[in-house]
Amino acid sequence: MTRGQTIAAQGLARRARWRAPEIVFWVLAFAALLLPPGKHLLLNEVAILALFALSLDLILGYAGIISLGHAAFFGAGAYAAGLFCKLVTPDPLAGLVVGIAAGALLGLLTSFLVLRGSDLTRLMVTLGVALVLHEVANALPQWTGGADGLQGMVVGPLLGRFDFDLYGRTAYAYSLATLFVLFLLARCIVNSPFGLSLMAIRRNSLRASALGVPVNRRLVAVYTLAAAYAGAAGALLAQTTAYVSLEVLEFQRSADVLLALIIGGAGWLYGGLAGAIVFKILQDTLASNAPQFWMFWMGLFLVVLALVGRERLSGGMRGLLARVARR
Amino acid sequence: MLRREIAAIAALALFSSAAAAQDTAKIGLILPMTGQQASTGKQIDAAVKLYQAQHGSTVAGKKVEVILKDDTSVPDVTKRLAQELVVNDKVAILAGFGITPSAMATAPIATQAKVPEVVMAAGTSSITEASPFIVRTSFTLAQSSVPMAEWAIKNGIKKVVTMVSDYGPGIDAEKSFSDKFKADGGTIVENLRVPLRSPDFAPVLQKAADAKADALFVFVPSGAGAQFVKQFVERGLDKSGMKLIATGDVTDDDQLNGMGDVVMGVINAHNYSASHDSALNKAYVEAFKKANGGLRPNFMSVGGYDGMHLIYEALKKTNGSTDGEKLIAAMKGMAWESPRGPISIDPDTRDIIQNIYIRKVDKVNGELYNVEFATIPNVKDPVKAAKK
Numbered sequence: 255m256t257r258g259q260t261i262a263a264q265g266l267a268r269r270a271r272w273r274a275p276e277i278v279f280w281v282l283a284f285a286a287l288l289l290p291p292g293k294h295l296l297l298n299e300v301a302i303l304a305l306f307a308l309s310l311d312l313i314l315g316y317a318g319i320i321s322l323g324h325a326a327f328f329g330a331g332a333y334a335a336g337l338f339c340k341l342v343t344p345d346p347l348a349g350l351v352v353g354i355a356a357g358a359l360l361g362l363l364t365s366f367l368v369l370r371g372s373d374l375t376r377l378m379v380t381l382g383v384a385l386v387l388h389e390v391a392n393a394l395p396q397w398t399g400g401a402d403g404l405q406g407m408v409v410g411p412l413l414g415r416f417d418f419d420l421y422g423r424t425a426y427a428y429s430l431a432t433l434f435v436l437f438l439l440a441r442c443i444v445n446s447p448f449g450l451s452l453m454a455i456r457r458n459s460l461r462a463s464a465l466g467v468p469v470n471r472r473l474v475a476v477y478t479l480a481a482a483y484a485g486a487a488g489a490l491l492a493q494t495t496a497y498v499s500l501e502v503l504e505f506q507r508s509a510d511v512l513l514a515l516i517i518g519g520a521g522w523l524y525g526g527l528a529g530a531i532v533f534k535i536l537q538d539t540l541a542s543n544a545p546q547f548w549m550f551w552m553g554l555f556l557v558v559l560a561l562v563g564r565e566r567l568s569g570g571m572r573g574l575l576a577r578v579a580r581r
Numbered sequence: 582m583l584r585r586e587i588a589a590i591a592a593l594a595l596f597s598s599a600a601a602a603q604d605t606a607k608i609g610l611i612l613p614m615t616g617q618q619a620s621t622g623k624q625i626d627a628a629v630k631l632y633q634a635q636h637g638s639t640v641a642g643k644k645v646e647v648i649l650k651d652d653t654s655v656p657d658v659t660k661r662l663a664q665e666l667v668v669n670d671k672v673a674i675l676a677g678f679g680i681t682p683s684a685m686a687t688a689p690i691a692t693q694a695k696v697p698e699v700v701m702a703a704g705t706s707s708i709t710e711a712s713p714f715i716v717r718t719s720f721t722l723a724q725s726s727v728p729m730a731e732w733a734i735k736n737g738i739k740k741v742v743t744m745v746s747d748y749g750p751g752i753d754a755e756k757s758f759s760d761k762f763k764a765d766g767g768t769i770v771e772n773l774r775v776p777l778r779s780p781d782f783a784p785v786l787q788k789a790a791d792a793k794a795d796a797l798f799v800f801v802p803s804g805a806g807a808q809f810v811k812q813f814v815e816r817g818l819d820k821s822g823m824k825l826i827a828t829g830d831v832t833d834d835d836q837l838n839g840m841g842d843v844v845m846g847v848i849n850a851h852n853y854s855a856s857h858d859s860a861l862n863k864a865y866v867e868a869f870k871k872a873n874g875g876l877r878p879n880f881m882s883v884g885g886y887d888g889m890h891l892i893y894e895a896l897k898k899t900n901g902s903t904d905g906e907k908l909i910a911a912m913k914g915m916a917w918e919s920p921r922g923p924i925s926i927d928p929d930t931r932d933i934i935q936n937i938y939i940r941k942v943d944k945v946n947g948e949l950y951n952v953e954f955a956t957i958p959n960v961k962d963p964v965k966a967a968k969k
Contacts, residue, residue, distance in 0.1 A: 292669045295661050303732045392747070392776060401748030401777045402705065403656055403682040420693055421668050491657060497654040497686045506655075545651035546623075 262447075270445040279524070280434065287427055291444065294424035295552035300534045301429035302490050307515045307526030308433075308440060309483030314512075315520035316444055317476045318456030320373050323384030323507055324484055326364070327357040329503035331485030333391065336404045336498040344410035350489045357485015358478050360387075365477035369470050381505070388503040407492070418494065425494035432490060436483055440523055443479070452476055517559065589962045595671045599643040606673045606896060606903050609666030611659055612702075613679040614651035617625045620804045621679045622651070622700050625885030629676075632889040635868065641901035648672065649819045650714060652683060659683035660690065673903035674699060676888055680802075681705040681749040683741040688712040697912070699892060702803075703885040705749035706964035709932045715911050716931045718891055718924075719884035720852045722750045722800060723757035723963040725828040728937045729850040731762035732955070733796060733826055736961050740768045740794040741826075744785055746801050747774040754800035754828055755965055770794045780805065782812040789823070789935035790816065796824035799831050801883055806831040807840055812841045824848070829951060832942055834879035837949045844949065847942045852935050853880040853921035865920040876877065880921075887919045923959075944964075 286297055306328055313319040334356030335349040342348075367379045391398045398404055411417045416424045443449055454462040455469055463469045492498045501507065510533070518529025536555060540548035586820040610629060612622035619907070629647060638645050650671055652659040659678070666672045667690060675691060676699040678684035684703040691698035700708055700717040708717045733741065743758060745751035751774065759769045770792045773785045780801070789797050797818070801809050809831060813819060829851020832844060855866050855877050865886070869878040891912055896903075896910035910925035916925035937960045940951035 292665075295664050295668070299661060389776075401682065403685060405685055405711075420664060420690070422664065455960050495657045495660050495686070496689060497656060497660060499682045499686070501655045501657065541651050545612075545649050548651065 266445055266447070266450070270410075270441070276294075279527075281309045283430060283434075287423065289438075289554070291421035291423060294426040294536055296534065298422050298426040298429050298494055300530055301426065301433050302487050302494075303511065303514055303534055305429070305436060305490065306484055306487040306511050307518065307530050308437060308523065309480045309487060309516050309526075310511050311520055311526040312440060312444075312480040312483065313348065313477055313527060314515065315522065316449065316456065317452045317473060319368060319473065319477065320376055321368075321380040322505075322512070323380035323382070324379050324480075324511055325388045325503050325505070325507035326380070326384040327361055327481040327484035328488040328491075328507060328511075329384075329387060329391065330481075331488030332492040332498045332502040333335045333359040333398060333404065334485070335489035336407055336492040337397065339407050339409055339493065340404070344408055345414075346409055346412050346428065346493045349409075349493055350486060353489025353492070354482045354486045357488065358414070358482035360485075361478040361481020364481075365474045368477055369473055380429075381508075384503060384505065384508060388415035388500065391500055391503055398498070398500075401500055404496060405497070407496045407498070409493050409496050418496070422494070429490045429494060432486060436486060437523065437527075440483070444523065448472070466496045513556070517556075585944040604643050604901075605646050606640075607666075607670055608645060608647045608674045608676055608892060609663065609670065609672035610647050610649045610663050610677045611652050611666070611675065611683070612649065612677040612913045613654040614649070614684075616653045617854040618632065618654045618802075618804060622677075623678060624835060624876075624879055624882040625679075625701050625888075627876065627887050628867065628878065628885035629881040631869055631872055632886050632893075634872065636889075636893060640896045641899070643896060643901045643903075645893070645896070646648065652679075654680050654683065656680075656682040656686040656904045660686040663687045663690045667696055669921075672696065673891055673905075674908065676892070677701055677885075678703050681708060684708050684715070685711055688715060691715060693815065697895075697905055697908050699888045701888040702881050703750075704753075706753050706932075706962055707749070709930055710965075713931075714909055716891065716909065716926060717933050718926075720880070720887040720933060720935065721962040721964065722828060724937055724960050725830075725850045725936070726754045726758040726798075726800070726965045727761045728939065728957045728960065729798065729826055729828065729848075730758045730767070731765065731957075732848070732850065732939050733798075734762060734765040734767050738767070738795045738824065738826075740770050740792075741796050741798050742771045742773060742789045742792045742794045743769060743798045744773040744775065744782075744789060744806070745799070746777045746780065748777045748801065751777070751800050753964060758798055760965075775801075777802070780808070782809055783816065786812060786816045786818060790818055790821060794823060796826050799825065799827040801831055803830050803833050803835070803879065806833045807836045810844055814841075819843050829854070829880060829940065832940075832951055834877050834951065835881075838877070839950065840949065842949075844942045845944065848938055848939065849942075849951065850939050851880060851951070852880070852937060853883045853939055854938065854953055855879070856939070856945060856952055857921060858953070859920070861918060862920040875899045878920075883919060883921050887917075887921075887924065890917060890919070891915060922956075925959075927961060930962065930965050932965065934959050936959050936960065 331353035335353035338349045338352040418424050451467045514529035514533040518525035540551045614622040650662045674697050678700050679702045681703045684700050691714040691834045692712040698715045704722050706721045745755045825847045827849040829849050834855045895908045895911040899907045914928040922936040937957045938953040939955040943952045
């Protein structure tokens with residue numbers, strides 16, 4: 255091993271080291287399972303949105319692909335899991351795998367469209383793919399139930415033992431465990447040479463290719479991976495609510511996840527997670543206090559966030575965390 | 582002495598607050614308060630508040646507390662909110678439900694938790710079959726469409742083009758209208774559908790114009806009527822000699838006055854008009870307008886108003902018991918006078934039985950109203966009736 259390689263390997267190892275705040279974060283997330291029943295349904299939605307935002311972070315934060323149609327993969331996963339549950343077997347884990355596969359397949363197919371053109375083109379292409387899919391789902395009511403939604407899903411017990419209860423505890427445990435496993439995988443990936451090459455592409459794809467990074471192949475790979483993650487999030491939603499509607503493919507869903515990621519900050523894995531927590535809890539609190547006008551407060555919050563600068567907020571937080579970690 | 586009094590008062594206060602917690606019946610009201618269907622939410626919320634203002638918030642010794650939640654018409658949110666209301670707030674009854682998917686998504690919760698689900702808006706026929714705990718106080722699309730078809734054939738309309746929003750209620754409307762119309766000897770030239778979300782009526786309207794039918798039968802959901810009428814006029818179809826017939830969703834009281842004189846003469850069939858001629862309705866409209874800054878109540882509002890009445894009366898019948906099965910049993914077969922006329926709950930299907938009125942849009946005191954001119958009494962949901 256040359257000296258340069260050793261330094262690079264050490265750098266990667268340093269990046270991949272677990273820090274105390276991270277461990278605290280996950281311990282708290284799992285400890286929330288022990289809370290008295292009541293908040294698990296919301297936490298389940300938070301975990302699903304977090305996984306979805308993590309998926310978007312992989313392409314936006316790491317590879318620099320901006321997307322306004324990420325719901326396409328979410329929806330594909332949701333419908334795949336839903337139909338699989340209805341037609342083949344009600345086992346949730348098998349359904350989750352099918353959802354992931356559906357997302358990945360769609361991601362692989364559409365990734366070639368995304369390779370073309372600049373940010374603006376990508377914005378339009380991703381948006382277009384989601385719109386097309388939404389219309390397809392709408393036009394095939396015999397499969398998807400159309401605007402009435404996919405009904406009659408009876409999801410079997412998890413691992414053949416744990417039923418999805420009214421309180422949502424099983425649902426939260428299931429979603430959180432899935433999130434955790436996929437997060438670990440994402441963490442390994444972004445801290446690998448592959449992850450570094452993605453960041454190089456984001457900063458300057460021309461220079462990256464000059465360095466010998468196969469730009470297109472890397473982008474196809476990460477896009478497919480992110481789509482698989484989004485498919486998993488969609489499958490989780492379908493299974494924990496035992497229902498799929500056209501809203502899984504709606505533009506609003508793509509916009510929400512982008513907002514969540516921007517609130518939390520793109521380009522670090524906890525950004526999507528933090529954003530999902532803030533976004534969902536804010537939305538829930540505002541909506542239950544002001545059912546008619548909560549969107550106003552939500553909008554105000556986003557404007558203030560933009561004015562104050564999230565960078566400053568999260569940058570300060572990260573600085574603080576880093577200082578704590580160094581001690 | 583003084584101390585003993587204080588202790589007694591404190592004990593009393595403690596006792597009564599404990600008793601209050603025991604003696605509340607909570608209603609989880611889930612409505613679209615924002616988004617495309619916001620007008621539905623607004624109307625029903627206003628009607629529920631009006632009912633409580635008029636009838637007090639205590640019934641059969643229970644304090645009735647309504648918890649309002651906004652589901653933004655997203656069914657998985659509706660379901661989560663319903664679940665939270667049942668689990669956290671321990672609601673005795675779930676109510677509201679602006680659109681069919683929301684009502685359907687909540688059905689398993691109602692069944693599992695044995696909590697009655699009072700559907701105050703959504704109009705697809707099959708909703709009440711999704712759970713034995715669902716009761717409906719709104720209407721079904723078939724209820725309006727079949728009488729419309731009967732009227733059309735009796736009044737010399739032979740060839741019809743139908744145009745509906747492409748989702749559950751729309752398909753119900755299309756099917757029940759077409760079946761009845763054909764059975765009575767009419768011809769359906771074409772069945773056209775427009776997407777529910779962001780509808781563009783222009784291409785469909787062109788097709789309708791080319792078909793040269795006697796009449797165009799239309800269903801669009803509450804809130805989308807004004808847009809439809811605007812494009813209908815822009816295409817010049819109002820001058821083509823083709824009649825416009827509809828379910829009352831299109832000439833929704835909430836928007837009717839703003840649609841302009843072009844809608845005058847439109848014939849439609851529905852369960853409620855703000856101009857319904859009864860003392861009860863006059864008082865209802867007046868009180869509703871007074872409480873809501875002049876807003877005219879529409880057919881969604883009576884769904885909410887009657888839903889509350891059904892809940893109150895059921896609680897009276899069970900002597901304040903909030904047991905789901907007892908409440909549903911009490912609701913079955915209940916009959917009363919509503920602002921829309923006499924109504925009852927079908928004991929077999931838990932769906933509403935009501936009069937359907939044939940109306941014509943006309944000017945009354947300078948404002949546009951659906952003026953009722955014929956009544957078809959006690960209409961059951963034709964889709965479920967046909968299944969038997």
